[in-house]
Amino acid sequence: MYDVLRSAAAAGEVLVPLTAAAYLEVGRISSPRQRTNLADVIAEISGFVSIAGQPVLIEHQLRTALAERLGGPLPAPVPVFGLGNPFGVAEQKAFVLRRKPGGAQQLPAALVREIETAGRVIGEYLVLRGPVPTDLPALDALGHRPEDLAKFEAAWVGREAEFAAMLADGRANRDRLGDIVHARYLYWELGPRLPAALQPYGLDVGGFFAKGKDWVCALLDDIPSAAVTITLSDKGFWNSYKKWTGNDIRDADAVSAAIPYCDVVMTDKYVAAQLAKSPAVARHRTLVLVFGNDRRRFLPKTWQTRTS
Secondary structure (H helix, E strand, O other): OHHHHHHHHHOOOOOOOEOHHHHHHHHOOOOHHHHHHHHHHHHHHHOOEEEOOHHHHHHHHHHHHHHHHHOOOOOOOOOOEEEHHHHHOOOOOOOOOOOOOOOOOOOOHHHHHHHHHHHHHHHHHHHHHOOOHHHHHHHHHOOOOHHHHHHHHHHHHHHHHHHHHHHHHOOOOHHHHHHHHHHHHHHHHHOOOHHHHHHHHOOOHHHHHOOOHHHHHHHHHOOHHHHHHHHHHHHHHHOOOOOOOHHHHHHHHHHHHHOOOOOEEEEOHHHHHHHOOOHHHHOOOOEEEEOOOOHHHHOOHHHHHHHO
16 A cells, blocks of 8 residues: 555655644654654655645635525635645745845745745654654743643543533433534534624524524534534444543544545544444545455445445
């Protein structure tokens, strides 16, 4: 598979894009040697092409879903694939070549772009490879705070674990789980975006909810990344034995970004099993494969035929 991907990527026949979750996963590895080996392979196959950050994609998907339901103009397309981790986390930052006083370089524009692209690629490689222990004191002095991300993830996991406990002890109604999962996604993920997205239609949040639960849930299911995340959450909470971890957060973030825009997505056995027959995946005709040799167990028959 490595040889096939390397050849296809080099020939420009495929894109193998990264999501922001890939950087987080590699960054959790403590061995500099292992991170370096991974960075070498990822650089060769992906070229650091990344899928746009979730804030950009979900905003566009929300406005598209509202336009289709309320009869408004469709939003302008957004670039889905770009270069590097800043693009993948929706930060508009890039390495720009300037003369020492700050003016433009006296070089051909094509050469400037080539140098800038090379600088960005080198930077992406260094970010993915991560610091070695001797780099940490200087990085800490510059504001390197990886523990902040760990705290954010821990808070998210704690929120999911708290709701799982509410389902287990009866404080939350399991018979209404689907509605609650939709409501939680709306609150945590779309809440801050909703007022501005509704403004072109003369709707406020109250008018939005006045359309009723079924309409609101159907709208969320029309938002591709939301539908994938909601599916994983719903199925995860139905499993009373499941222990929520940071892996669940990163997996959901990765597949919800990739499935609407990629032809093939490879993930682990658990995630593929939850998504195997989901309309959230089937609507995009995305081929979801499992790492390993037992992937066909978790694919609908139509996908098995396509795989064959």
